[in-house]
Amino acid sequence: xxxxxxxxxQLEGTPKxxxxxxxxxxxxFREILDRPIKKVPPLRGQTxxxxxxxxxxxxxxxxxxxxxxxxxxxxSFSPATSSVKKGETLKDTVRNIEAMKIDMVVVRHxxxxxxxxxxxxxxxxxxxxxxxxxxxxxxxxxxxxxxxRRYGKIKGLRVLLVGxxxxxxxxxxxxxxxxxxxxxxxxxxxxxxxxxxxxxxxVDVYNNLDExxxxxxxxxxxxxxLERQRTGLFPSQREYTNLFGIxxxxxARLNKNFTIMHPGPMNRGVEITNExxxxxxxxxxxxxxxxxxxxxxxxxxxxxxxxxxAKSKE
Amino acid sequence: MKTSESIIIMDQRKVERAIxxxxxxxxxxxxxxxxxxxxxxxxxxxxxxxxLAATIEEIDGVKVPVGxxxxxxxxxxxxxxxxxxxxxxxxxxxxxxxxxxxxVDDVLYTGRTIRAALSQIxxxxxxxxxxxxxxxxxxxxxxxxxxxxxxxxIPTNFDDNVDVRFAGRSGIDEVTLSPATAKAKPTKKAKGxxx
Numbered sequence: 468x469x470x471x472x473x474x475x476x477q478l479e480g481t482p483k484x485x486x487x488x489x490x491x492x493x494x495x496f497r498e499i500l501d502r503p504i505k506k507v508p509p510l511r512g513q514t515x516x517x518x519x520x521x522x523x524x525x526x527x528x529x530x531x532x533x534x535x536x537x538x539x540x541x542x543s544f545s546p547a548t549s550s551v552k553k554g555e556t557l558k559d560t561v562r563n564i565e566a567m568k569i570d571m572v573v574v575r576h577x578x579x580x581x582x583x584x585x586x587x588x589x590x591x592x593x594x595x596x597x598x599x600x601x602x603x604x605x606x607x608x609x610x611x612x613x614x615x616r617r618y619g620k621i622k623g624l625r626v627l628l629v630g631x632x633x634x635x636x637x638x639x640x641x642x643x644x645x646x647x648x649x650x651x652x653x654x655x656x657x658x659x660x661x662x663x664x665x666x667x668x669x670v671d672v673y674n675n676l677d678e679x680x681x682x683x684x685x686x687x688x689x690x691x692x693l694e695r696q697r698t699g700l701f702p703s704q705r706e707y708t709n710l711f712g713i714x715x716x717x718x719a720r721l722n723k724n725f726t727i728m729h730p731g732p733m734n735r736g737v738e739i740t741n742e743x744x745x746x747x748x749x750x751x752x753x754x755x756x757x758x759x760x761x762x763x764x765x766x767x768x769x770x771x772x773x774x775x776x777a778k779s780k781e
Numbered sequence: 782m783k784t785s786e787s788i789i790i791m792d793q794r795k796v797e798r799a800i801x802x803x804x805x806x807x808x809x810x811x812x813x814x815x816x817x818x819x820x821x822x823x824x825x826x827x828x829x830x831x832x833l834a835a836t837i838e839e840i841d842g843v844k845v846p847v848g849x850x851x852x853x854x855x856x857x858x859x860x861x862x863x864x865x866x867x868x869x870x871x872x873x874x875x876x877x878x879x880x881x882x883x884x885v886d887d888v889l890y891t892g893r894t895i896r897a898a899l900s901q902i903x904x905x906x907x908x909x910x911x912x913x914x915x916x917x918x919x920x921x922x923x924x925x926x927x928x929x930x931x932x933x934x935i936p937t938n939f940d941d942n943v944d945v946r947f948a949g950r951s952g953i954d955e956v957t958l959s960p961a962t963a964k965a966k967p968t969k970k971a972k973g974x975x976x
Contacts, residue, residue, distance in 0.1 A: 468867050488867075495851065495868040504904040507854040767854075768865065 473772035474593040475765055476582045477602040478643040486608070486647055492764035493612050493757070499536065500759060510539035510770055513570040517543040518561065519596070520576040525731055525755060526596050526606070530573050533762035537770075542569075557581070558588050565589045571769065574598070579636075592769045600634050605765060606730050607640025609758040611648065613750055614685055616757070617726055622649035627679055628670075629711060630689035630738050631660040637730045638689055642668050655679035656711060659700040676711050680721055687728040688713055691738050704737055715742040726750055787944070790935055791956035796916070796947075799932030800829070803914055804836040806930050811881045814843040816909070818880045822898055823851045823869050825887035828947035829916055833885060848873035855897035873905060882908040883930075887945040889915040892926035917956060919943050 470485045478486070499507055515534045519527050527543070534541045544564070546552070551560060561572065571592040574582050579599030586593050597603040615621050626645055632638045632654045645652050646669055653671035654661060665672045673679035680686065691707060701707050708714075713727065727739075727748045735741055744751060791799070811817055814837050821830025827849050834847045850873065853859070853866040884898055895913060902911060916932035921939050933956075937943060940961035947954055 469863075469865055492868050495870045498871055502905065506904070508900075509854045509859045767868070771859075771863075771865070 469772060470768050473769060474582070474586055474595075475604050475769060476586070476593065476595045478604045478607050478640045478647070479602065481604075481643075481647065483647050486611075486644060489608055489761070489764050489768060490612055490615060492768060493608070493761045494616075496763040496767070497757065497760035499763070500756065506536050506538060508538045509767055510534070510537035512540075513770055514540045514542065514568060515571045515573060515766070516561075516564055516569045516591075517541060517596075518564075518572055518574045518576075519544065520546050520574075520581075521597065523575055523596070525758070526575065526603075529755070529758045530594075530596060530605075530762055533759050533766055534573075536759070537763055537766055539571075539766070557584075561585055561589050565591055571766065592772060594765060594769065597636055600636055600639075602640045602643075603636040603730075604640050604644075605758070605762050606637045607644045608765070609754055609761040610637075610641055610687060610728060610730065611644050612761050613728065613754050613757050614650075614726070617750065618684065621645065624650040624685065625653070625683045626650050626685045626687060627653045627655060627683040628687050628689060629655045629676065629679070629713065631691055632656055632665070632689065633660050633662045634692055635689045641687060642670060646670075653679055653683065657701050657707070677717070677721065680717075680723075680725070683725065685726045685728060686713060687730075688739050689730070690732060691734055693734060693737070708737055712738055712740065713743050714740045715746065718743065718748065724748065728754060730754070787942075787957045787959040789955060790958050791916075791933060791954070793954040796932070796954035796956065799916060800832050800836050803930045803932060804833055804840055807833070807883055807912070807914065808837065808841060810912070810929075814841050814845050816879075816881045817845045817883060818848065818875060818877055818908075819845055819883045819885060820848045820850050820873065820877075820898075820902070822884070822886045822894060823849050823871075825945060826885040829887055829914075830883075830885040832947070833883070833914065846875040848875065850898060850901060852894060852897040852901055855901045857893060857897070871901075877902065877906040877908045880908050882911045883914055884911055885914050887916050888943050889913070889918045889926075889928050889931075890921055890943075892922045892924035895926050896924050916945060917943055 468488060471482055499505055517527060517530055531541055569591050572585060573594045573596050574585060575596040576598050579601035581598050582593050582595035595602060595604055611621060614624060618624055628638050628641060642652050653673060654665060655673040655676055658674060661672060725748050727743055729739060729751050733739055733744055735744060743749060808814060819830045819834050821827040830847050834845045837845050851869040851871050853868055886894060912929040914930035915928045918928055918931045918934045919937040938961055942959040944957045
Protein backbone atom coordinates (compact mmCIF):
# COMPACT_ATOMS: atom_id res chain seq x y z
CA UNK A 468 0.00 0.00 0.00
CA UNK A 469 1.22 3.44 -0.91
CA UNK A 470 -0.09 6.94 -0.34
CA UNK A 471 -1.35 8.70 -3.46
CA UNK A 472 1.27 11.43 -3.05
CA UNK A 473 4.99 11.14 -2.34
CA UNK A 474 4.87 14.33 -0.28
CA UNK A 475 2.71 15.44 2.64
CA UNK A 476 1.94 19.09 1.97
CA GLN A 477 -1.61 19.52 3.22
CA LEU A 478 -4.66 17.62 4.40
CA GLU A 479 -6.92 19.57 2.05
CA GLY A 480 -7.63 17.20 -0.81
CA THR A 481 -5.83 14.24 0.77
CA PRO A 482 -8.00 11.19 0.01
CA LYS A 483 -9.88 9.65 2.91
CA UNK A 484 -8.22 6.28 2.42
CA UNK A 485 -4.78 7.90 2.71
CA UNK A 486 -5.75 9.64 5.94
CA UNK A 487 -6.98 6.31 7.25
CA UNK A 488 -3.81 4.51 6.16
CA UNK A 489 -1.72 7.09 8.04
CA UNK A 490 -3.90 6.80 11.17
CA UNK A 491 -3.91 2.98 11.08
CA UNK A 492 -0.15 2.87 10.59
CA UNK A 493 0.29 5.37 13.44
CA UNK A 494 -1.78 3.05 15.63
CA UNK A 495 0.73 0.28 14.94
CA PHE A 496 3.68 2.59 15.52
CA ARG A 497 2.23 3.91 18.77
CA GLU A 498 3.06 0.61 20.44
CA ILE A 499 6.78 0.98 19.56
CA LEU A 500 6.96 3.95 21.95
CA ASP A 501 6.10 1.63 24.86
CA ARG A 502 8.84 -0.86 24.04
CA PRO A 503 12.08 -1.08 26.02
CA ILE A 504 14.01 -0.31 22.82
CA LYS A 505 12.02 2.37 21.02
CA LYS A 506 13.68 1.90 17.69
CA VAL A 507 12.87 -0.05 14.53
CA PRO A 508 14.96 -0.32 11.35
CA PRO A 509 12.85 0.56 8.27
CA LEU A 510 14.53 3.89 7.41
CA ARG A 511 18.07 2.59 7.83
CA GLY A 512 20.36 4.25 5.31
CA GLN A 513 17.97 7.14 4.64
CA THR A 514 18.84 10.70 5.54
CA UNK A 515 16.27 13.25 6.61
CA UNK A 516 16.85 16.99 6.68
CA UNK A 517 14.93 19.06 9.21
CA UNK A 518 14.69 22.50 7.67
CA UNK A 519 13.15 24.76 10.30
CA UNK A 520 13.02 28.40 9.28
CA UNK A 521 10.71 29.17 12.21
CA UNK A 522 11.14 28.45 15.91
CA UNK A 523 9.68 25.19 17.21
CA UNK A 524 10.07 22.95 20.24
CA UNK A 525 7.51 20.19 19.97
CA UNK A 526 7.35 19.71 16.23
CA UNK A 527 11.08 19.74 15.64
CA UNK A 528 11.96 17.41 18.50
CA UNK A 529 9.01 15.19 17.64
CA UNK A 530 10.16 14.87 14.03
CA UNK A 531 13.78 14.31 15.03
CA UNK A 532 12.82 11.56 17.47
CA UNK A 533 10.44 9.99 14.96
CA UNK A 534 13.26 9.89 12.41
CA UNK A 535 15.73 8.43 14.90
CA UNK A 536 13.21 5.83 16.05
CA UNK A 537 12.90 4.67 12.46
CA UNK A 538 16.72 4.47 12.25
CA UNK A 539 17.10 7.31 9.75
CA UNK A 540 20.10 9.61 9.83
CA UNK A 541 19.08 13.17 10.55
CA UNK A 542 20.52 16.60 10.00
CA SER A 543 19.00 19.77 11.33
CA PHE A 544 19.21 23.21 9.91
CA SER A 545 18.48 26.54 11.51
CA PRO A 546 18.81 29.74 9.52
CA ALA A 547 20.43 31.73 12.33
CA THR A 548 23.69 29.81 12.08
CA SER A 549 23.74 29.22 8.32
CA SER A 550 24.63 30.95 5.08
CA VAL A 551 21.07 32.26 4.93
CA LYS A 552 22.64 35.06 6.97
CA LYS A 553 24.94 35.74 4.01
CA GLY A 554 21.97 35.98 1.68
CA GLU A 555 21.76 32.47 0.23
CA THR A 556 18.31 31.80 -1.21
CA LEU A 557 16.00 29.02 -0.05
CA LYS A 558 16.36 27.25 -3.37
CA ASP A 559 20.16 27.32 -3.32
CA THR A 560 20.19 26.25 0.32
CA VAL A 561 18.11 23.13 -0.23
CA ARG A 562 19.75 22.22 -3.51
CA ASN A 563 23.16 22.37 -1.88
CA ILE A 564 22.06 20.28 1.07
CA GLU A 565 20.38 17.80 -1.24
CA ALA A 566 23.64 17.47 -3.17
CA MET A 567 24.97 15.87 0.00
CA LYS A 568 22.46 13.04 -0.61
CA ILE A 569 19.31 13.72 1.35
CA ASP A 570 16.23 11.53 0.92
CA MET A 571 13.53 13.48 2.75
CA VAL A 572 13.03 17.06 3.89
CA VAL A 573 10.84 18.17 6.78
CA VAL A 574 10.23 21.88 6.36
CA ARG A 575 8.74 24.67 8.45
CA HIS A 576 8.57 28.17 7.08
CA UNK A 577 6.74 31.43 7.80
CA UNK A 578 5.49 31.61 4.21
CA UNK A 579 2.58 29.50 2.98
CA UNK A 580 3.49 27.36 -0.01
CA UNK A 581 7.18 26.86 0.72
CA UNK A 582 6.83 23.04 1.00
CA UNK A 583 5.14 22.97 -2.40
CA UNK A 584 7.86 25.22 -3.83
CA UNK A 585 10.51 22.77 -2.56
CA UNK A 586 8.85 19.91 -4.45
CA UNK A 587 9.60 21.92 -7.59
CA UNK A 588 13.27 22.48 -6.61
CA UNK A 589 14.45 19.09 -5.38
CA UNK A 590 13.66 15.40 -5.74
CA UNK A 591 13.39 14.49 -2.05
CA UNK A 592 10.11 13.61 -0.36
CA UNK A 593 8.80 16.76 1.35
CA UNK A 594 6.89 16.84 4.63
CA UNK A 595 5.22 20.09 5.63
CA UNK A 596 5.86 20.87 9.30
CA UNK A 597 3.91 24.13 9.15
CA UNK A 598 3.88 26.79 6.45
CA UNK A 599 2.60 30.25 7.32
CA UNK A 600 -1.13 30.26 7.98
CA UNK A 601 -1.68 27.52 5.42
CA UNK A 602 -1.43 24.06 7.02
CA UNK A 603 0.33 21.96 9.62
CA UNK A 604 -0.73 18.52 8.41
CA UNK A 605 1.05 16.34 10.96
CA UNK A 606 -0.45 18.40 13.80
CA UNK A 607 -3.90 17.99 12.25
CA UNK A 608 -3.29 14.25 11.93
CA UNK A 609 -2.08 13.86 15.50
CA UNK A 610 -5.10 15.78 16.81
CA UNK A 611 -7.39 13.51 14.77
CA UNK A 612 -5.43 10.45 15.87
CA UNK A 613 -5.85 11.44 19.53
CA UNK A 614 -9.59 11.93 19.03
CA UNK A 615 -9.90 8.59 17.22
CA ARG A 616 -8.09 6.77 20.02
CA ARG A 617 -10.46 8.33 22.54
CA TYR A 618 -13.74 7.86 20.72
CA GLY A 619 -12.94 4.89 18.47
CA LYS A 620 -13.97 6.74 15.34
CA ILE A 621 -14.09 10.19 13.78
CA LYS A 622 -17.33 9.89 11.81
CA GLY A 623 -20.08 11.71 13.66
CA LEU A 624 -17.74 13.34 16.18
CA ARG A 625 -18.45 17.00 16.96
CA VAL A 626 -15.32 19.09 17.23
CA LEU A 627 -15.05 22.75 18.16
CA LEU A 628 -11.98 24.85 17.37
CA VAL A 629 -11.69 27.91 19.61
CA GLY A 630 -9.51 30.97 19.25
CA UNK A 631 -7.42 32.49 16.53
CA UNK A 632 -8.66 30.55 13.52
CA UNK A 633 -7.63 33.16 10.98
CA UNK A 634 -3.91 32.87 11.59
CA UNK A 635 -3.93 29.18 12.49
CA UNK A 636 -2.48 26.54 10.18
CA UNK A 637 -3.41 23.97 12.84
CA UNK A 638 -7.08 24.95 12.49
CA UNK A 639 -7.00 24.52 8.72
CA UNK A 640 -5.42 21.07 8.89
CA UNK A 641 -7.94 20.06 11.56
CA UNK A 642 -10.87 21.28 9.50
CA UNK A 643 -9.84 19.55 6.26
CA UNK A 644 -8.86 16.27 7.91
CA UNK A 645 -11.85 16.06 10.24
CA UNK A 646 -14.35 16.89 7.52
CA UNK A 647 -12.85 14.33 5.13
CA UNK A 648 -13.30 11.69 7.83
CA UNK A 649 -16.91 12.65 8.54
CA UNK A 650 -16.72 14.75 11.72
CA UNK A 651 -18.75 17.91 12.08
CA UNK A 652 -16.61 20.94 12.82
CA UNK A 653 -17.45 24.29 14.38
CA UNK A 654 -15.23 27.29 14.97
CA UNK A 655 -15.56 29.99 17.61
CA UNK A 656 -13.70 33.21 18.29
CA UNK A 657 -13.96 36.98 18.00
CA UNK A 658 -14.92 37.95 14.45
CA UNK A 659 -11.53 39.62 13.97
CA UNK A 660 -9.83 36.25 14.51
CA UNK A 661 -12.10 34.22 12.24
CA UNK A 662 -11.30 33.80 8.56
CA UNK A 663 -13.21 35.81 5.96
CA UNK A 664 -16.06 33.74 4.55
CA UNK A 665 -15.43 31.05 7.15
CA UNK A 666 -18.61 29.21 6.08
CA UNK A 667 -16.83 28.24 2.90
CA UNK A 668 -14.81 25.76 4.97
CA UNK A 669 -18.10 23.98 5.61
CA VAL A 670 -18.02 24.66 9.34
CA ASP A 671 -20.46 26.22 11.82
CA VAL A 672 -19.33 29.65 12.95
CA TYR A 673 -19.92 31.02 16.47
CA ASN A 674 -19.00 34.13 18.41
CA ASN A 675 -20.47 32.93 21.69
CA LEU A 676 -18.44 30.18 23.33
CA ASP A 677 -21.17 28.73 25.55
CA GLU A 678 -23.45 28.36 22.55
CA UNK A 679 -20.65 26.87 20.48
CA UNK A 680 -19.80 24.27 23.12
CA UNK A 681 -23.39 23.03 23.21
CA UNK A 682 -23.42 19.39 22.09
CA UNK A 683 -19.71 19.26 21.33
CA UNK A 684 -17.41 16.30 22.14
CA UNK A 685 -13.96 17.76 21.60
CA UNK A 686 -12.75 21.30 22.24
CA UNK A 687 -9.48 22.02 20.47
CA UNK A 688 -8.10 25.29 21.81
CA UNK A 689 -5.78 27.29 19.59
CA UNK A 690 -3.06 29.56 20.81
CA UNK A 691 -3.73 33.25 20.95
CA UNK A 692 -0.80 34.67 19.08
CA LEU A 693 0.14 37.31 21.64
CA GLU A 694 2.56 38.89 19.21
CA ARG A 695 -0.53 40.02 17.30
CA GLN A 696 -2.26 41.50 20.32
CA ARG A 697 -1.09 45.04 19.70
CA THR A 698 -2.44 45.01 16.17
CA GLY A 699 -5.92 45.67 17.53
CA LEU A 700 -7.53 42.34 16.70
CA PHE A 701 -8.88 42.09 20.24
CA PRO A 702 -9.06 44.77 22.92
CA SER A 703 -7.36 43.07 25.86
CA GLN A 704 -6.17 39.70 27.07
CA ARG A 705 -8.53 39.96 30.01
CA GLU A 706 -11.54 40.48 27.81
CA TYR A 707 -10.46 37.60 25.60
CA THR A 708 -10.15 35.30 28.62
CA ASN A 709 -13.58 36.34 29.87
CA LEU A 710 -15.27 35.70 26.54
CA PHE A 711 -13.25 32.86 24.99
CA GLY A 712 -11.05 31.38 27.72
CA ILE A 713 -11.65 27.75 28.66
CA UNK A 714 -11.95 27.82 32.45
CA UNK A 715 -13.02 25.18 34.95
CA UNK A 716 -16.01 27.41 35.85
CA UNK A 717 -17.16 27.29 32.25
CA UNK A 718 -16.72 23.52 32.08
CA ALA A 719 -18.60 23.11 35.36
CA ARG A 720 -21.40 25.34 34.14
CA LEU A 721 -21.81 23.37 30.88
CA ASN A 722 -21.75 20.14 32.90
CA LYS A 723 -20.61 17.79 30.15
CA ASN A 724 -17.60 15.56 29.51
CA PHE A 725 -15.46 17.34 26.97
CA THR A 726 -12.09 16.31 25.69
CA ILE A 727 -9.82 19.32 25.91
CA MET A 728 -7.00 19.61 23.39
CA HIS A 729 -4.35 22.23 22.70
CA PRO A 730 -1.58 21.98 20.10
CA GLY A 731 0.79 24.11 22.21
CA PRO A 732 2.50 26.28 23.10
CA MET A 733 -0.12 27.27 25.68
CA ASN A 734 -0.68 30.73 27.05
CA ARG A 735 -1.78 29.61 30.49
CA GLY A 736 -4.29 32.03 31.93
CA VAL A 737 -5.23 33.43 28.51
CA GLU A 738 -6.99 30.88 26.31
CA ILE A 739 -6.84 28.08 28.90
CA THR A 740 -6.51 28.08 32.69
CA ASN A 741 -4.09 25.94 34.67
CA GLU A 742 -6.88 23.83 36.16
CA UNK A 743 -8.20 22.90 32.73
CA UNK A 744 -4.80 22.39 31.12
CA UNK A 745 -3.70 20.02 33.89
CA UNK A 746 -7.18 18.67 34.61
CA UNK A 747 -8.76 15.29 33.89
CA UNK A 748 -10.41 16.35 30.62
CA UNK A 749 -7.10 17.45 29.10
CA UNK A 750 -5.28 15.16 26.66
CA UNK A 751 -2.63 17.73 25.84
CA UNK A 752 0.38 15.57 26.74
CA UNK A 753 -1.20 12.54 25.10
CA UNK A 754 -1.30 14.62 21.91
CA UNK A 755 2.44 15.15 22.17
CA UNK A 756 3.16 11.43 22.59
CA UNK A 757 0.79 10.52 19.77
CA UNK A 758 2.52 13.09 17.57
CA UNK A 759 5.59 10.90 17.41
CA UNK A 760 3.62 7.86 16.29
CA UNK A 761 1.87 9.92 13.61
CA UNK A 762 5.13 11.39 12.34
CA UNK A 763 6.76 7.97 12.27
CA UNK A 764 3.83 6.71 10.21
CA UNK A 765 4.08 9.63 7.76
CA UNK A 766 7.85 9.25 7.33
CA UNK A 767 7.56 5.49 6.89
CA UNK A 768 4.76 5.75 4.35
CA UNK A 769 6.53 8.42 2.28
CA UNK A 770 9.95 6.78 2.43
CA UNK A 771 11.20 5.27 -0.77
CA UNK A 772 8.36 6.71 -2.85
CA UNK A 773 10.15 7.93 -5.94
CA UNK A 774 9.03 10.64 -8.29
CA UNK A 775 8.00 9.74 -11.82
CA UNK A 776 10.82 12.00 -13.07
CA ALA A 777 13.42 10.08 -11.09
CA LYS A 778 12.09 6.80 -12.43
CA SER A 779 12.12 7.92 -16.04
CA LYS A 780 15.69 9.20 -15.72
CA GLU A 781 16.93 5.76 -14.71
CA MET B 782 -7.56 -18.75 -3.50
CA LYS B 783 -8.06 -22.30 -4.64
CA THR B 784 -7.62 -23.26 -8.25
CA SER B 785 -8.82 -26.54 -9.71
CA GLU B 786 -5.23 -27.83 -9.68
CA SER B 787 -4.51 -27.02 -6.05
CA ILE B 788 -4.04 -30.05 -3.81
CA ILE B 789 -5.20 -30.31 -0.21
CA ILE B 790 -2.17 -31.53 1.70
CA MET B 791 -3.57 -31.26 5.23
CA ASP B 792 -7.19 -31.32 6.27
CA GLN B 793 -8.63 -30.31 9.60
CA ARG B 794 -7.85 -33.61 11.36
CA LYS B 795 -4.26 -33.57 10.20
CA VAL B 796 -3.83 -29.96 11.29
CA GLU B 797 -5.35 -30.76 14.71
CA ARG B 798 -3.05 -33.73 15.19
CA ALA B 799 0.02 -31.77 14.14
CA ILE B 800 -0.78 -28.98 16.63
CA UNK B 801 -1.41 -31.51 19.42
CA UNK B 802 1.88 -33.26 18.71
CA UNK B 803 3.80 -29.97 18.62
CA UNK B 804 2.20 -28.97 21.95
CA UNK B 805 3.40 -32.22 23.54
CA UNK B 806 6.87 -31.81 22.06
CA UNK B 807 7.10 -28.23 23.35
CA UNK B 808 6.06 -29.34 26.86
CA UNK B 809 8.42 -32.29 26.86
CA UNK B 810 11.41 -30.32 25.71
CA UNK B 811 10.84 -27.43 28.14
CA UNK B 812 9.81 -29.54 31.14
CA UNK B 813 6.30 -28.09 31.35
CA UNK B 814 4.59 -24.83 30.46
CA UNK B 815 5.87 -22.56 33.27
CA UNK B 816 8.87 -21.06 31.45
CA UNK B 817 7.03 -20.64 28.14
CA UNK B 818 5.82 -17.64 26.18
CA UNK B 819 4.41 -17.93 22.67
CA UNK B 820 4.74 -15.31 19.94
CA UNK B 821 2.95 -15.66 16.62
CA UNK B 822 4.15 -13.84 13.53
CA UNK B 823 1.38 -11.73 12.00
CA UNK B 824 -0.59 -12.71 10.08
CA UNK B 825 -0.07 -16.43 9.37
CA UNK B 826 1.41 -17.36 12.74
CA UNK B 827 -1.13 -15.52 14.88
CA UNK B 828 -3.93 -18.09 14.69
CA UNK B 829 -1.50 -20.97 15.06
CA UNK B 830 0.03 -19.36 18.18
CA UNK B 831 -3.40 -19.09 19.80
CA UNK B 832 -4.25 -22.66 18.88
CA LEU B 833 -0.96 -23.93 20.27
CA ALA B 834 -1.55 -22.07 23.54
CA ALA B 835 -5.11 -23.42 23.77
CA THR B 836 -3.87 -26.97 23.18
CA ILE B 837 -1.18 -26.59 25.86
CA GLU B 838 -3.87 -25.35 28.23
CA GLU B 839 -6.00 -28.40 27.48
CA ILE B 840 -3.05 -30.70 28.20
CA ASP B 841 -1.55 -29.01 31.25
CA GLY B 842 -4.17 -26.56 32.48
CA VAL B 843 -1.80 -23.61 32.29
CA LYS B 844 -2.43 -20.47 30.26
CA VAL B 845 0.78 -19.62 28.43
CA PRO B 846 1.09 -15.89 27.53
CA VAL B 847 0.55 -15.31 23.80
CA GLY B 848 1.83 -12.30 21.87
CA UNK B 849 1.72 -11.23 18.25
CA UNK B 850 4.48 -9.66 16.23
CA UNK B 851 4.41 -7.75 12.96
CA UNK B 852 7.88 -8.17 11.49
CA UNK B 853 7.52 -5.97 8.42
CA UNK B 854 9.61 -3.10 9.84
CA UNK B 855 12.49 -5.57 10.23
CA UNK B 856 12.32 -7.03 6.74
CA UNK B 857 15.45 -6.89 4.63
CA UNK B 858 13.48 -5.95 1.51
CA UNK B 859 11.57 -3.00 2.97
CA UNK B 860 13.47 -0.58 0.72
CA UNK B 861 13.32 -2.85 -2.32
CA UNK B 862 9.62 -3.47 -2.35
CA UNK B 863 7.73 -0.77 -4.26
CA UNK B 864 4.46 -1.93 -2.74
CA UNK B 865 5.02 -1.08 0.91
CA UNK B 866 3.75 -3.61 3.46
CA UNK B 867 0.95 -2.49 5.78
CA UNK B 868 2.21 -2.41 9.36
CA UNK B 869 0.00 -4.16 11.87
CA UNK B 870 0.07 -3.86 15.59
CA UNK B 871 2.64 -5.83 17.57
CA UNK B 872 1.20 -6.95 20.91
CA UNK B 873 3.59 -8.42 23.43
CA UNK B 874 2.10 -7.60 26.82
CA UNK B 875 4.59 -9.61 28.88
CA UNK B 876 8.26 -9.78 29.71
CA UNK B 877 10.26 -12.18 27.54
CA UNK B 878 13.49 -11.99 29.58
CA UNK B 879 14.62 -15.43 30.74
CA UNK B 880 11.69 -17.22 29.06
CA UNK B 881 11.66 -20.06 26.59
CA UNK B 882 10.09 -18.27 23.68
CA UNK B 883 8.17 -20.33 21.13
CA UNK B 884 8.14 -18.39 17.87
CA VAL B 885 5.26 -19.52 15.66
CA ASP B 886 4.63 -19.14 11.94
CA ASP B 887 2.47 -21.04 9.48
CA VAL B 888 4.95 -21.73 6.68
CA LEU B 889 8.75 -21.83 6.86
CA TYR B 890 10.22 -21.02 3.47
CA THR B 891 13.24 -18.80 2.75
CA GLY B 892 13.84 -18.10 6.44
CA ARG B 893 13.90 -14.34 5.93
CA THR B 894 10.73 -13.72 7.95
CA ILE B 895 12.22 -15.68 10.83
CA ARG B 896 15.46 -13.69 10.58
CA ALA B 897 13.42 -10.48 10.86
CA ALA B 898 11.46 -11.89 13.80
CA LEU B 899 14.67 -12.84 15.61
CA SER B 900 16.05 -9.30 15.18
CA GLN B 901 12.84 -7.87 16.59
CA ILE B 902 12.77 -10.30 19.53
CA UNK B 903 16.26 -9.20 20.53
CA UNK B 904 14.93 -5.60 20.72
CA UNK B 905 12.24 -6.72 23.16
CA UNK B 906 14.52 -8.50 25.60
CA UNK B 907 16.70 -11.52 26.17
CA UNK B 908 14.79 -14.78 26.23
CA UNK B 909 16.54 -17.86 27.61
CA UNK B 910 15.91 -19.59 24.30
CA UNK B 911 13.99 -19.05 21.09
CA UNK B 912 12.42 -22.14 19.54
CA UNK B 913 10.68 -22.13 16.19
CA UNK B 914 7.39 -23.94 15.57
CA UNK B 915 5.84 -24.07 12.08
CA UNK B 916 2.95 -25.96 10.60
CA UNK B 917 4.63 -26.44 7.22
CA UNK B 918 8.29 -26.57 6.29
CA UNK B 919 8.46 -26.27 2.53
CA UNK B 920 12.22 -25.99 2.10
CA UNK B 921 14.13 -23.48 -0.09
CA UNK B 922 15.96 -21.83 2.78
CA UNK B 923 18.09 -18.79 1.90
CA UNK B 924 19.45 -18.37 5.43
CA UNK B 925 20.85 -20.84 7.99
CA UNK B 926 17.57 -21.24 9.89
CA UNK B 927 15.73 -24.40 10.92
CA UNK B 928 12.54 -25.17 12.83
CA UNK B 929 12.47 -26.97 16.19
CA UNK B 930 8.90 -28.19 15.74
CA UNK B 931 7.40 -28.97 12.34
CA UNK B 932 3.82 -30.00 11.57
CA UNK B 933 4.74 -31.40 8.23
CA UNK B 934 7.60 -31.26 5.73
CA ILE B 935 6.41 -30.71 2.19
CA PRO B 936 8.69 -30.76 -0.84
CA THR B 937 7.76 -27.87 -3.12
CA ASN B 938 9.05 -26.02 -6.13
CA PHE B 939 10.27 -22.51 -5.38
CA ASP B 940 7.36 -20.95 -7.28
CA ASP B 941 4.62 -23.10 -5.78
CA ASN B 942 2.10 -21.48 -3.52
CA VAL B 943 1.37 -22.97 -0.12
CA ASP B 944 -1.79 -21.66 1.44
CA VAL B 945 -2.66 -22.24 5.10
CA ARG B 946 -6.15 -21.40 6.23
CA PHE B 947 -7.31 -21.42 9.81
CA ALA B 948 -10.98 -20.87 10.25
CA GLY B 949 -11.07 -20.35 13.98
CA ARG B 950 -11.04 -23.13 16.52
CA SER B 951 -14.11 -24.95 15.28
CA GLY B 952 -13.95 -24.11 11.59
CA ILE B 953 -12.32 -25.80 8.67
CA ASP B 954 -8.54 -25.91 8.61
CA GLU B 955 -6.86 -26.58 5.35
CA VAL B 956 -3.39 -26.50 3.86
CA THR B 957 -3.33 -26.42 0.09
CA LEU B 958 -0.53 -26.54 -2.43
CA SER B 959 -0.97 -24.80 -5.77
CA PRO B 960 1.72 -25.79 -8.26
CA ALA B 961 3.44 -22.93 -10.06
CA THR B 962 1.92 -23.95 -13.38
CA ALA B 963 -1.58 -23.92 -11.98
CA LYS B 964 -1.35 -20.29 -11.01
CA ALA B 965 -0.86 -17.34 -13.29
CA LYS B 966 -1.81 -14.79 -10.64
CA PRO B 967 0.55 -11.87 -10.15
CA THR B 968 0.16 -12.29 -6.36
CA LYS B 969 2.33 -15.38 -6.55
CA LYS B 970 5.54 -13.42 -6.75
CA ALA B 971 4.69 -11.36 -3.68
CA LYS B 972 3.83 -14.54 -1.80
CA GLY B 973 7.06 -16.10 -2.93
CA UNK B 974 9.12 -13.51 -1.02
CA UNK B 975 7.35 -14.47 2.18
CA UNK B 976 8.47 -17.13 4.54
